[in-house]
Amino acid sequence: MKLVISDAHEGIKAVAKLLCARWQRCRAHFTRDALAHAGKSGRRVVSAFIATPSRRETAEAASHQWRAVAD
Template sequence: MESANRAFFNSPRVHFQRNALAHAGKSSRRVVSAFIATAFAQPDHATVKTQWRLVADQMRRKLPKLATLMDTAEEDVLAYMTFPAQHRAKLHSTNPIERLNGEIKRRTDVVGIFPNEASIRRLVGAILMEQTEEWTVQRGRYLTLETLAPVCDDVMVSLPAAQRD
């Protein structure tokens, strides 16, 4: 599941493109963006890597800092492509994690001052459990256990039965 960690916690493609454009002059940003987009448009991991290398090599002479950025970020940015096609659209974005962080912030701001560290852990743990249940129950929205089974280390993927009131 190392590629899952990379896909979720490292530089997804949207953030990478923003960072990459910072290395290009205003006049060349549109071209650079289009070149990088050609890599992301590829259908599988092998062709994405090939196109990525080609784009980085084309940039190397005129934009060496961008080429170096592409060299160092390649593994992290392209990690989501190692997953099945139905997962890729959900992994290349940080939106789910950003939403989760926003919810944690909203709920902890309501409390204001926590009496101790254990109380923070309990609240954040409850929020994370709530979110896990939501993501698990909403079949089409995020990743399901059935679609994750082929990429998991453990074939026997299961959750305890949810208790409803």
């Protein structure tokens, strides 16, 4: 196993570490949590920021877009 994608459950994260696998937060949970912190007025903007890297064709392009969004 190389990659585990899940919610932030500590047990799942621990098993991934035990198996020397990388752990990644699932997109649905990440988006839900980000929108919860954005408030009603910021949800559209935050949703758009999260969606743009996900639509990139390569991992490199997505990574570049995430950095741009973070800035």
